[in-house]
Amino acid sequence: MREILDIQKQLLPDLMDIMKKRYSILQHILASGVVGRRTLASSLDMTERVLRGEVDFLKEQGLLETDVTGMKISESGRQLLEAMEPIIKLAFGLTDLEESIRQAFGMSQVIVVPGDSDTSDFTKKELGRAGAAALRKNVTKDDIIAVTGGSTMAQIANNLAISSRMKGSWFVPARGGLGESVDMQANTIASIMAKKTGGKYRLLHVPDHLGEEAYQTLIQDPQIREVVEAVRSCRIVVHGIGDAMVMARRRKVDSETTRSLQAEGALAEAFGYYFDREGNVVHKMPTVGLRLEDLQLTEVVIGVAGGKSKGEAIVSVLRHGQEDVLVTDEAAALEIMKHV
Amino acid sequence: MREILDIQKQLLPDLMDIMKKRYSILQHILASGVVGRRTLASSLDMTERVLRGEVDFLKEQGLLETDVTGMKISESGRQLLEAMEPIIKLAFGLTDLEESIRQAFGMSQVIVVPGDSDTSDFTKKELGRAGAAALRKNVTKDDIIAVTGGSTMAQIANNLAISSRMKGSWFVPARGGLGESVDMQANTIASIMAKKTGGKYRLLHVPDHLGEEAYQTLIQDPQIREVVEAVRSCRIVVHGIGDAMVMARRRKVDSETTRSLQAEGALAEAFGYYFDREGNVVHKMPTVGLRLEDLQLTEVVIGVAGGKSKGEAIVSVLRHGQEDVLVTDEAAALEIMKHV
DNA sequence: AGTTAATGGACGTTTTGTGTCCCGGGTATG
DNA sequence: CATACCCGGGACACAAAACGTCCATTAACT
Numbered sequence: 001m002r003e004i005l006d007i008q009k010q011l012l013p014d015l016m017d018i019m020k021k022r023y024s025i026l027q028h029i030l031a032s033g034v035v036g037r038r039t040l041a042s043s044l045d046m047t048e049r050v051l052r053g054e055v056d057f058l059k060e061q062g063l064l065e066t067d068v069t070g071m072k073i074s075e076s077g078r079q080l081l082e083a084m085e086p087i088i089k090l091a092f093g094l095t096d097l098e099e100s101i102r103q104a105f106g107m108s109q110v111i112v113v114p115g116d117s118d119t120s121d122f123t124k125k126e127l128g129r130a131g132a133a134a135l136r137k138n139v140t141k142d143d144i145i146a147v148t149g150g151s152t153m154a155q156i157a158n159n160l161a162i163s164s165r166m167k168g169s170w171f172v173p174a175r176g177g178l179g180e181s182v183d184m185q186a187n188t189i190a191s192i193m194a195k196k197t198g199g200k201y202r203l204l205h206v207p208d209h210l211g212e213e214a215y216q217t218l219i220q221d222p223q224i225r226e227v228v229e230a231v232r233s234c235r236i237v238v239h240g241i242g243d244a245m246v247m248a249r250r251r252k253v254d255s256e257t258t259r260s261l262q263a264e265g266a267l268a269e270a271f272g273y274y275f276d277r278e279g280n281v282v283h284k285m286p287t288v289g290l291r292l293e294d295l296q297l298t299e300v301v302i303g304v305a306g307g308k309s310k311g312e313a314i315v316s317v318l319r320h321g322q323e324d325v326l327v328t329d330e331a332a333a334l335e336i337m338k339h340v
Numbered sequence: 341m342r343e344i345l346d347i348q349k350q351l352l353p354d355l356m357d358i359m360k361k362r363y364s365i366l367q368h369i370l371a372s373g374v375v376g377r378r379t380l381a382s383s384l385d386m387t388e389r390v391l392r393g394e395v396d397f398l399k400e401q402g403l404l405e406t407d408v409t410g411m412k413i414s415e416s417g418r419q420l421l422e423a424m425e426p427i428i429k430l431a432f433g434l435t436d437l438e439e440s441i442r443q444a445f446g447m448s449q450v451i452v453v454p455g456d457s458d459t460s461d462f463t464k465k466e467l468g469r470a471g472a473a474a475l476r477k478n479v480t481k482d483d484i485i486a487v488t489g490g491s492t493m494a495q496i497a498n499n500l501a502i503s504s505r506m507k508g509s510w511f512v513p514a515r516g517g518l519g520e521s522v523d524m525q526a527n528t529i530a531s532i533m534a535k536k537t538g539g540k541y542r543l544l545h546v547p548d549h550l551g552e553e554a555y556q557t558l559i560q561d562p563q564i565r566e567v568v569e570a571v572r573s574c575r576i577v578v579h580g581i582g583d584a585m586v587m588a589r590r591r592k593v594d595s596e597t598t599r600s601l602q603a604e605g606a607l608a609e610a611f612g613y614y615f616d617r618e619g620n621v622v623h624k625m626p627t628v629g630l631r632l633e634d635l636q637l638t639e640v641v642i643g644v645a646g647g648k649s650k651g652e653a654i655v656s657v658l659r660h661g662q663e664d665v666l667v668t669d670e671a672a673a674l675e676i677m678k679h680v
Numbered sequence: 681a682g683t684t685a686a687t688g689g690a691c692g693t694t695t696t697g698t699g700t701c702c703c704g705g706g707t708a709t710g
Numbered sequence: 711c712a713t714a715c716c717c718g719g720g721a722c723a724c725a726a727a728a729c730g731t732c733c734a735t736t737a738a739c740t
Contacts, residue, residue, distance in 0.1 A: 004344060007423050010401055011362050015348075015355050022351050036686050049729050052688090061350055062473060065502055068737050070686055074501050076350075076469070084347055129416075136402060161402050161414050376717055389698050392719090408706050408717060504687095 002114060005091050016091060023088055025054055026063060026073060026081050034070040097333045101326065104340045105318045109134070109325045116331030117152075117306035123329050124306065128155025131304040131327045135160070135238055138300045138325070142168035143235045146290055147193060148175065148271050149186040150240035152304050157192040166197035172231045174239060174271045175289030176206035202227045206288050218288065232294045241305035242269040243313045257283070268313035270303065277312075279319025295322045302327065311335020342454065345431045356431065363428055365394055366403060366413060366421050374410040437673045441666065444680045445658045449474070449665045456671030457492075457646035463669050464646065468495025471644040471667045475500070475578055478640045478665070482508035483575045486630055487533060488515065488611050489526040490580035492644050497532040506537040512571045514579060514611045515629030516546035542567045546628050558628065572634045581645035582609040583653045597623070608653035610643065617652075619659025635662045642667065651675020 008015055028044060029035055041051040055071060058064045063077035073081070094112045102110040113130050115123030135156065139145070147153055160166075171194040173186030182188055187203045194201035204227050206218055218224055244266035248258050264282035266274040272285035273292060281292065295301060301322050305314055306329030314328060315336050328336070349356055368384055369375055381391040395411060398404045403417035413421070438450040453470045455463030475496065479485070487493055500506075511534040513526030522528055527543045534541035544567050546558055558564055584606035588598050604622035606614040612625035613632060621632065635641055641662050645654055646669030654668060655676050668676070 001341060001344060003423070004341060004427055007420060007427065008359065010403070010420055011359050011424075012355050013401075015352065018352055018355065019348070034686095038685080047730070049731080053728075061353075062476060062501060062503075063350070066504065066687065067502075068687060068735090076499075076501070080347060080350055083343065084351075087344055087347065133402070159416075161416060162405050163402065164399075164406065377719095378716080387699065389700080393697075395718095406718065410717060 001087070002090055005087075016095070020088070020092060020095075022054060022058065023081070023084055025051070025058065026077055029064055029071055030073045030078060030081055034072045036070045040071070094330060094333075097330070097337065101318075101333060101336055101340075104337075105321070105323070105326075107318075107323055107326060111325070111327045112330055112333045113306070113327075114330050116308055117310075117329050118308050118331065124152070124155060125159075127152060127304065127306045127327065127329055128157075128159045131156040131238070131302070132159035132161075134302055134304075134325055134327050135236070136163060136165070138236055138302065139166050139169060140235075141165065142170075144170045144172060144230055144233065145193075145199075145236045145238065146172050146174040146231050146234040146298075147186055147190050147237075148173070148239040149184045149189055150242065151184055152240040152306070153186075153189050153238065154184050154192075156238065156304060157189050157196060160193055160196040162196065162198045164198075166199045169197065169199040170194075170230065171197075171199055171201040172227060172234065173204045173289065174231060174234075174237060175285075176204050176287040202230060204228070204231070204289060215286075215288065224288070228288055231290050234290070234294075234298060236300045236302065237271070237290065237295065237298050238302045238304065239271050241303055241310060241314050241317050243267070243310060244269050244274050248274075251285075268316035270317050275316040275320055277316055277319075279316055279321065281320070292322075300324050304328070306332045308332060308335055312339060315339040341427075342430055345427070349431075360428065360432055360435075362394060362398065363421070363424055365391070366398065366417055369404055369411055370413045370418065370421055374412045376410045380411070434670060434673075437670070437677065441658075441673060441676055441680075444677075445661070445663070445666075447658075447663055447666060450673075451665070451667045452670055452673045453646070453667075454670050456648055457650075457669050458648050458671065464492070464495060465499075467492060467644065467646045467667065467669055468497075468499045471496040471578070471642070472499035472501075474642055474644075474665055474667050475576070476503060476505070478576055478642065479506050479509055480575075481505065482510075484510045484512060484570055484573060485533075485539075485576045485578065486512050486514040486571050486574040486638075487526055487530050487577075488513070488579040489524045489529055490582065491524055492580045492646070493526075493529050493578065494524050494532075496578065496644060497529050497536060500533055500536040502536065502538045504538075506539045509537065509539040510534075510570065511537075511539055511541040512567060512574065513544045513629065514571060514574075514577060515625075516544050516627040542570060544568070544571070544629060555626075555628065564628070568628055571630050574630070574634075574638060576640045576642065577611070577630065577635065577638050578642045578644065579611045581643050581650060581654050581657050583607070583650060584609050584614050588614075591625075608656035610657050615656040615660055617656055617659075619656055619661065621660070632662075640664050644668070646672045648672060648675055652679060655679040 024044065028040060037052060038048055041048045044051065059066060063074055063080060064071055065074050094114060098110040098112050111130050111134055113123065113126040115126065117124040117127055171190040173190045175186060190201045244261060247269040248261055261274055261283055265276040266282045267277055268275045271290055272287060273281050274283040276282050302325040303317060303323045304327040308331035311332045312335060314332055317323065365384065368380060377392060377395065378388055381388045384391065399406060403414055403420060404411055405414050434452045434454060438452050442450040451470050451474055453463065453466040455466065457464040457467055511530040513530045515526060530541045531543065584601060587609040588601055601614055601623055605616040606622045607617055608615045611630055612627060613621050614623040616622050642665040643657060643663045644667040648671035651672045652675060654672055657663065
């Protein structure tokens with residue numbers, strides 16, 4: 001049943017909005033018994049004229065009746081409403097979650113896919129699909145898109161498809177190598193994305209754990225310099241979010257730094273920065289590429305992460321307040337709501 | 341799953357059309373491999389511009405791709421199409437049936453509800469609901485609506501609701517008493533319909549089996565004459581369709597007439613007339629009211645009947661060629677298609 | 681009897697959708 | 711290699727739908 005709605009959403013994206021609108025009109029009328037147009041309009045926060053259009057339609061369908069005293073629901077309207085209740089709950093449970101999170105952190109968009117990426121591979125794929133859709137939607141033309149590594153990002157890359165809109169876009173890794181397996185490195189992902197969409201890419205071949213001296217040398221190199229400048233002036237960032245300790249271990253951070261991370265209360269990691277519960281940066285991986293301050297100029301920051309275990313980490317990053325779009329799953333979203 | 345589609349059909353009828361349109365565009369593109377806009381437009385019988393709008397949308401959704409050689413379906417488009425097939429079949433299987441029947445008999449509208457009225461009371465109710473909706477849709481203002489008797493008509497009456505559009509309408513029985521049980525008589529049904537919709541009604545109190553002399557006397561009566569004239573000048577007729585022999589028995593037709601009906605090959609009965617396989621009238625019940633020739637002037641003739649057992653009878657009446665709208669069920673519709 | 685709040689009609693304005701034509705550029709065909 | 715054809719996409723005028731706004735009329739309530 002959920003499947004059918006998800007399929008329809010692809011072919012008729014505004015289906016859900018209209019369905020919900022009409023449903024809530026009927027619901028309000030049912031609750032009010034008899035109610036007038038203006039009263040109803042203000043309680044549903046619609047203009048009178050729009051409501052009137054919908055009411056005319058619903059009347060046409062025989063779902064409500066009007067007389068000179070006002071509108072009331074018809075028998076078939078009541079039955080329809082009853083039959084719809086489970087559907088609405090299914091379809092909009094996530095929408096409500098999305099809206100709550102969006103408001104709580106003042107973001108521009110939140111997308112929640114059903115399921116839990118920790119336990120279901122299918123959900124993980126869905127997360128990738130939704131992430132890819134979110135990216136496609138935000139691309140305008142000839143954008144520079146900085147991406148990070150990670151398995152979630154790899155899923156997004158998988159789900160991108162050739163698109164004339166992205167033909168002029170540049171994909172670049174947000175940061176230099178961060179010591180992960182090759183197929184989840186930012187470099188790899190940037191190139192896959194470019195190939196899949198028909199876009200172009202530049203890579204950043206720099207080793208991890210750069211000393212200050214080595215850094216100064218590298219940054220002099222015109223090739224590298226050019227890419228770094230592109231990265232720092234990107235219009236869109238797409239990044240995963242990780243649990244701080246998990247990421248530290250995966251990147252083989254030395255034990256001293258690990259201890260310091262623990263002492264500082266690091267919870268989350270995103271594009272090489274570590275965040276504590278309040279969203280403060282407590283540590284920074286030393287490598288070239290996107291810096292936190294560059295995000296100020298970035299127009300769209302898209303964070304993608306799912307799974308119940310990541311809920312808290314996501315909250316940390318959101319608290320930092322740079323995210324514009326979040327793509328997550330149901331399990332993580334519920335965790336997030338526990339922490340606001 | 342069917343339920344959710346039925347709900348959507350009520351709440352978003354035009355979105356379902358759009359869904360079908362987009363589905364068939366994708367389907368055609370899949371079948372064609374690579375195809376150009378103009379070619380596709382003519383094969384789908386759309387104007388180029390509106391197809392273009394849809395294509396732009398589908399491209400936006402990543403369901404198809406265009407390059408300079410034409411349009412082709414994308415991977416996610418192919419998957420979507422596959423996933424949608426059962427949904428489309430479920431949602432529009434009946435639509436296709438409707439269209440076939442409509443074309444075969446040159447009618448203006450055919451409505452098919454799922455199920456078999458012979459075996460399911462629920463389907464019978466649905467038939468009534470659909471019949472009521474069809475009537476409501478065809479009423480304009482201050483119409484005279486002639487109705488017959490029968491259990492199906494009673495269901496329609498049940499499903500009518502108060503409606504400002506029908507407030508000025510007159511409900512009249514199409515013909516005089518035809519010896520059925522009271523609650524299924526045309527008189528009763530006309531009055532119920534009027535009460536339910538807020539319309540007005542006139543009744544025709546004449547006995548069955550009228551001799552010529554009695555007929556002449558009755559028709560002189562100004563009251564009766566007035567009603568008869570109203571009936572004959574009606575704008576809308578709603579009638580059931582019955583199996584000839586079943587109706588003859590129910591109406592206690594004498595054995596001689598029954599034999600003659602059988603000899604003539606009577607298959608169907610509608611508003612007092614009996615029809616053979618080819619739609620010829622083979623017998624006429626002698627009573628006052630609507631005559632076959634009056635139907636010429638009637639703008640909308642709505643026939644309502646369902647159940648597998650009635651399929652053949654419906655074909656007979658349709659062959660006669662006076663019907664504009666048919667409301668039936670899936671089982672009867674399938675039978676009908678066997679006979680064309 | 682007066683007041684309130686209801687629907688439905690009306691109308692001008694804005695937005696969206698549609699029909700039509702054209703252009704530059706690949707593709708297939710000869 | 712040349713040519714005829716068909717492609718997607720841009721452009722634009724026009725029609726249709728949606729919308730905001732105001733008003734007349736009328737039932738219900740005080």
